[in-house]
Amino acid sequence: MCGIVAYIGDKEAYPIIIEGLRRLEYRGYDSSGVSILNGDIHTVKKKGKVQALVDAAEGVNLEGTIGIGHTRWATHGKPDDINAHPHNSGNKRLSLIHNGIIENYSTLKKALIELGHVFHSETDTEVLIHLIEEYQTRNNCDLEEAVRLALKKVVGAYAIVVIDSQDPNTIVGARKSSPLVLGIGENEYFLASDASPIIKYTNKVVYLNDEEIVKISRNGSFTIKTIGNELVKSPTIKELDLKLEELEKDGYDHFMLKEIFQQPTTIAESMRGRINADEGWIQLNGLERYMKRFMNAKRITLVACGTSWHSALIAEYLFEELARIPTDVEYASEFRYRKPIVYSDDIVIALSQSGETADTLAALELAKEKGALTYGIVNVVGSSIARITDSGSYIHAGPEIGVASTKAFTSQLVVLTLMALRLGQEKGNISEGEFRELLQAMEDLPRRVEKILELNDKIKFIASEIQESNHALYLGRGLNFPIALEGALKLKEISYVHAEGYPAAEMKHGPIALIDENMPVIVIATNLSAREKIVSNIQEVKARKGIVIAIVKEGDDIINEMADYTIEIPGTMETLTPLLSVIPLQLLSYHIAVMRECNVDQPRNLAKSVTVE
Numbered sequence: 001m002c003g004i005v006a007y008i009g010d011k012e013a014y015p016i017i018i019e020g021l022r023r024l025e026y027r028g029y030d031s032s033g034v035s036i037l038n039g040d041i042h043t044v045k046k047k048g049k050v051q052a053l054v055d056a057a058e059g060v061n062l063e064g065t066i067g068i069g070h071t072r073w074a075t076h077g078k079p080d081d082i083n084a085h086p087h088n089s090g091n092k093r094l095s096l097i098h099n100g101i102i103e104n105y106s107t108l109k110k111a112l113i114e115l116g117h118v119f120h121s122e123t124d125t126e127v128l129i130h131l132i133e134e135y136q137t138r139n140n141c142d143l144e145e146a147v148r149l150a151l152k153k154v155v156g157a158y159a160i161v162v163i164d165s166q167d168p169n170t171i172v173g174a175r176k177s178s179p180l181v182l183g184i185g186e187n188e189y190f191l192a193s194d195a196s197p198i199i200k201y202t203n204k205v206v207y208l209n210d211e212e213i214v215k216i217s218r219n220g221s222f223t224i225k226t227i228g229n230e231l232v233k234s235p236t237i238k239e240l241d242l243k244l245e246e247l248e249k250d251g252y253d254h255f256m257l258k259e260i261f262q263q264p265t266t267i268a269e270s271m272r273g274r275i276n277a278d279e280g281w282i283q284l285n286g287l288e289r290y291m292k293r294f295m296n297a298k299r300i301t302l303v304a305c306g307t308s309w310h311s312a313l314i315a316e317y318l319f320e321e322l323a324r325i326p327t328d329v330e331y332a333s334e335f336r337y338r339k340p341i342v343y344s345d346d347i348v349i350a351l352s353q354s355g356e357t358a359d360t361l362a363a364l365e366l367a368k369e370k371g372a373l374t375y376g377i378v379n380v381v382g383s384s385i386a387r388i389t390d391s392g393s394y395i396h397a398g399p400e401i402g403v404a405s406t407k408a409f410t411s412q413l414v415v416l417t418l419m420a421l422r423l424g425q426e427k428g429n430i431s432e433g434e435f436r437e438l439l440q441a442m443e444d445l446p447r448r449v450e451k452i453l454e455l456n457d458k459i460k461f462i463a464s465e466i467q468e469s470n471h472a473l474y475l476g477r478g479l480n481f482p483i484a485l486e487g488a489l490k491l492k493e494i495s496y497v498h499a500e501g502y503p504a505a506e507m508k509h510g511p512i513a514l515i516d517e518n519m520p521v522i523v524i525a526t527n528l529s530a531r532e533k534i535v536s537n538i539q540e541v542k543a544r545k546g547i548v549i550a551i552v553k554e555g556d557d558i559i560n561e562m563a564d565y566t567i568e569i570p571g572t573m574e575t576l577t578p579l580l581s582v583i584p585l586q587l588l589s590y591h592i593a594v595m596r597e598c599n600v601d602q603p604r605n606l607a608k609s610v611t612v613e
């Protein structure tokens with residue numbers, strides 16, 4: 001939530017910051033702003049997208065080689081020009097951008113008002129810049145020390161960057177529970193919420209750790225200290241393997257469509273080097289390292305939010321069926337607040353595309369405190385979850401920019417299936433024959449996904465038939481129940497259509513009352529073990545005049561006859577069906593959103609990475 005970017009070097013800062021903000025806009029897009037230091041601090045901020053800021057900045061002198069920029073997802077204070085960041089100190093000397101929440105802001109604000117500080121916005125952030133100003137003035141210290149002293153008083157989460165008009169050769173940044181990356185270029189430095197604004201200029205980065213403060217000097221050096229004032233000796237400089245093209249739409253109308261169509265490749269990427277069907281092996285390094293712990297674990301708990309939580313629900317089936325390890329799935333946000341029982345021989349697996357979701361991070365911290373082994377299944381390399389977990393596996397889906405998660409979901413499922421299979425093999429629960437058959441089917445998945453993507457026009461037609469409905473019901477059984485939830489979430493978040501996912505058998509316990517001739521019911525019927533039951537569920541919907549859209553296995557003539565529309569997808573082994581059955585649902589929601597003229601990549605009220613609780 002919120003994107004921050006800062007630059008110091010020998011180039012003009014404003015265009016670099018604006019380009020960076022456009023790349024970070026997926027993190028929040030209700031307002032944005034910049035401050036450029038050139039003698040004084042020049043700040044422009046505007047409600048709306050980055051383009052509104054660019055329009056507002058037209059004609060303003062924003063020349064300068066040091067500056068900060070922000071794109072906001074509102075928490076404290078409505079989205080408007082005043083609440084937009086940057087926020088400046090009362091003496092106009094300092095300017096700050098912030099991602100996170102200062103939890104004790106009202107206490108701090110009261111104390112600062114008593115000291116004579118005047119506030120203009122409703123944000124928690126403005127309190128922070130006044131606090132830094134207070135320490136700087138009171139102690140007559142430099143910016144870094146003032147930031148350090150102020151942060152010692154702060155409770156909450158932050159990634160911040162601050163500039164000081166009296167020190168035009170320095171930028172100070174700090175983080176706690178919100179991401180901040182330092183980019184090291186030639187005679188230039190960058191600070192940003194992720195590497196996307198940086199990668200065009202350098203692939204050398206340092207991921208700041210919690211409670212670290214970085215001070216960058218224009219003379220080409222940087223230092224990192226802790227809030228406790230200890231110097232971090234030899235910070236790790238990483239070389240990123242990220243290409244600029246991966247951050248572009250590549251000719252597609254939307255990132256979401258590009259990401260849906262990338263799935264044959266991303267699914268293959270998440271398996272690459274980890275599976276060999278001919279030789280009959282699976283190897284996930286993070287798992288092998290802790291195999292003994294996994295073998296002795298009495299329980300696995302999966303924590304996640306949103307789409308990642310749906311992957312976890314599928315993993316519950318897989319881990320219990322293939323590995324025979326009792327598995328629980330928890331919303332990270334609920335887990336952390338309900339005093340869960342966690343034993344030191346438990347394994348807690350966190351699933352997260354961004355690796356920055358605040359609730360998931362907090363759930364992991366709790367699991368760590370209790371001594372459980374923590375394992376991260378994450379997409380973004382170097383993200384907080386990847387760094388705080390004991391072990392883990394990246395899903396290697398590449399940057400996912402559309403707010404609606406698509407390719408990360410299927411790549412999570414690939415990694416979870418590999419884990420379940422490997423654990424099942426090690427436990428001796430899977431026969432050699434079944435193991436090899438599943439590996440073969442996995443290696444075949446990209447080809448099958450390609451065939452599903454060829455159905456795009458048909459799916460678009462079906463979307464056009466139901467685009468005006470304001471409600472939809474998604475039904476699935478077994479492994480396809482979480483797919484029903486995921487299909488409903490995709491429709492809700494990008495089309496603003498009310499949709500619910502249900503286990504098909506539960507329909508008769510309530511939701512069936514909703515069905516009439518206006519209700520589209522999307523039935524995911526690709527799993528053969530539950531097929532007869534699903535056929536009955538379809539009959540029940542048809543008897544009440546519901547509109548049935550069925551996702552079926554190729555050649556399922558019986559359901560084809562009964563349903564109003566069918567999407568026939570290639571078969572695979574039952575265990576792998578969710579990886580295929582979700583794809584038509586992604587396309588269906590995409591087309592409905594486009595037809596309803598919704599902003600597909602940046603749906604209202606949402607942000608890609610939810611770094612606040």
Ligand code: M6R
Pocket residue numbers: 305306307308309351352353354355356357360403404405406489493608609610
């Ligand atoms: O980055 P994470 O996987 O931790 O994000 C979790 C959810 O915020 C995310 O899946 C969200 O539900 C997506 N918008 C779903 O498309």
